[in-house]
Amino acid sequence: MTVARAFGTSLRQNRGFYGAVVLLCVLYLVYNLLHPRGFSSAVLIQNANESVAIVFLAMAQTIPVLLGGLDLSVGAVMTLAACIASVLVNGSPLQIIFGMVVTLAAGTAFGLCNGLIVVYGRLQPIIATLATGAIAMGLALFIRPKPGGDIDGDLNWALTNSLWDFVDTYALFDPDASWFAPFAWIPVPILIMLVFGVGVWLPFRRTIIGRTIYAIGSAEGAAYMSGLPINRAKIAAFTLAGFFASCGGLYLAIQTASGNADISQAGAYTLNSIAAVVLGGTSLLGGIGGAIGSMIGALILRVMSFYFRILSIDPLLQPLVEGVVLLAAVSLGAFRVLRIKNRLELFR
């Protein structure tokens, strides 16, 4: 009874999020029905692989957006991380782990710098990150002037296939063991998203810093008057964004077994991350939403692009269709305006 009521409350408060979940389920179900090899582990693995980077980037973008800002550097930080990884993630197992840690640490440190600049430089996040994004891009080009690099082959194979392949590659135990069979089909990239995305975000959301981020986006004055740690929360928000962006970059490097400082790709990823955040029910004004919603939003964007492959639609139409769908989805959120009684509040 109380559970039902609590769920009802949650449903009412997170319409955008639940709407996105339903949309994703429908889209993906229909996709699998249309796909000649639908509902197979192979399709799932391929789709998951192509989704990891944008999912992490959308989660990264969510946190500054919850503050009421935007982080235009996420795509560049992802590219920078991928380029670092393409240099370091190879050699002995210890060297590989060291390379991955350095990659994530570099992205996180970059996010920390963003936060420090926004808080102590008193700059608008959008312009501060536009500048730091260009710096990240420059560093990436410096590290990897031409596409290429050397990523450990085993790692590439193990992380971009099913759990069975992961166990098989590293000979952890007998992958054909009967107890393992029910899990063997699970794609590793899905686990990575769950462990690094959900596993970091959900606890973070329940810290004081996490809640302060929501409070700042919702009413910064009230947050200050309540004695919340505003500066620390802002810095933490950008730092975590940097961490998620570098997770995306690391995976992208492992998946493509190379690094590529592609400016237009970085820009497209940044813009798509904003679209995913909005699709996932997070308000660009801040204070409402969450990274799980953005994860769903990113998956919706990706599934839409999968359709173009199986339906043999002219790929040139893809941006047009994506734009229309995004516009339609975002318009649903605009009904709130009709309920405002004091028109002056529209401008606040």
Place this chain on the structure above:
Amino acid sequence: MPDHPFLQLTGISKHFSGTRALENVDFSCERGTIHAVLGENGAGKSTLIKTIAGVLKPDTGSMSIDGQAVEFSRPSEANAAGVVCIFQELSLVPDLTVADNICLAMPPRRFGMIDRRAQHNFAEAILARIKCEDVDPNGLVRDLSLSRRQMVEIAKALGKSPRLLILDEATSALTRKDVETVYDLLADLRQDNVACLFISHRMNEVERLCDTLSVFRNGRHVETFAKGTRTDRDIVRLMIGREVDAQFPPRPAERTRPPHLTIQNLSWQGRLKGATLSVGKGEIVGLGGLDGQGQKELMLALFGVLRGVEGTVDVGGQIGAPRSPAAAKRAPRRICLVPEDRKTEGLMLPMSIADNLLAASYSRVSVGPFIDPAQERKAVDAAIAKLQIKIGSPQDAVATLSGGNQQKVVIAKWLMTDPEVILLNDPTRGIDVGTKQEIYRLMRQLAEEGRAILFYSTDYAELIGCCDRVAIMYDGAIVADLAGSAITEEAIVGASLNIGASLKEAVS
């Protein structure tokens, strides 16, 4: 009983860009008492409590709690010392749940993470204590009514287990039943040896609850006395007692004027509750009362900003409130509003003086879609000359002007539309005496030209000096309509506190 008071302020002063908000204030407050702080608008009450609560830092002076000298530079430090304030502007975060808000700063934690279950139980217990079982701790604050939000605000303050609780107009938005609950709660807190500072404009409330009263005036602490030692009239005198320092133009002889603007039973969202008023051509009607009794909403409603306004509005035979400011300023209504906050609603600060002056009347200086530079210059020069605005060049940003000249730009902007109804929302706030006098003369001149003027002011002297009639608002309605010699400070202050009737009996 210790020999020092629980809260002690010594020689506290605070100035804001030239105006003094607090001047050498000594003030003290004991545990286990409910202490009322009274004063007119701008008497320094808000500054006082903000200083105590750590929002503002005093320029000079010292503060001690329980004999210990303290200095707060942010609200969280005051909270840590047991000083908790329930502010008038709510400090709730609308997009978080009720439970989140109640435990916002110091939530219960397990393994470093917020313990949702403990937080929920804590919120539920506190809400039960203030008889708000109907508030769902999982609901968003955004979805609550104003009165429920106010109760959540009180719950939030209680959750910090205060030693000194400050209530700034905390009962103003509450329902009658909630007010009773809060009274009981304050009595309980007094039993628990909590010190309460209670700021209210409702005399009956103060009468019923408080043990000690302090009156502030013009940023000074006038007097502190025990309840029952002064009459209502004495208290009103203490609150006023100041010289009238502005020169007003002579008022023309009283005569009846046919109403041009008539409103009847205007209601909106529980902020306006059946306001009825009329303003004639050539008449200046003052709108008085304490802050936030619906004066601002009344003007916004007449100017077409509010949606869902009920009641009748008649502007020169045109029935119904306008649907937008654009409709309000056009013929046949021709209404203009000089808004409360000139920096956000009146001016586009980075834009030039000329652009600001023309903002409401571009169509008058345009040929087709293009602005005619010659006409534009002529209109701007005329406006600057008419109001004697002191500027370097019309192309300078309006932000470079002084407050008084900025306000003149706002007024000039609207006069360029040749309005028939002029709504002025506290136009003399924060400007110098010289400019104030110019504005008074201008108002009289505009009235003489046959325009209807509705003038809200927080300064009673202005209402007395400038207006042909004064309407006093209280709780969303007009409670008194004073004319001619009936416009006195006592009558205005009395009506503002809605003790007009009892005061009149006392005088006679």
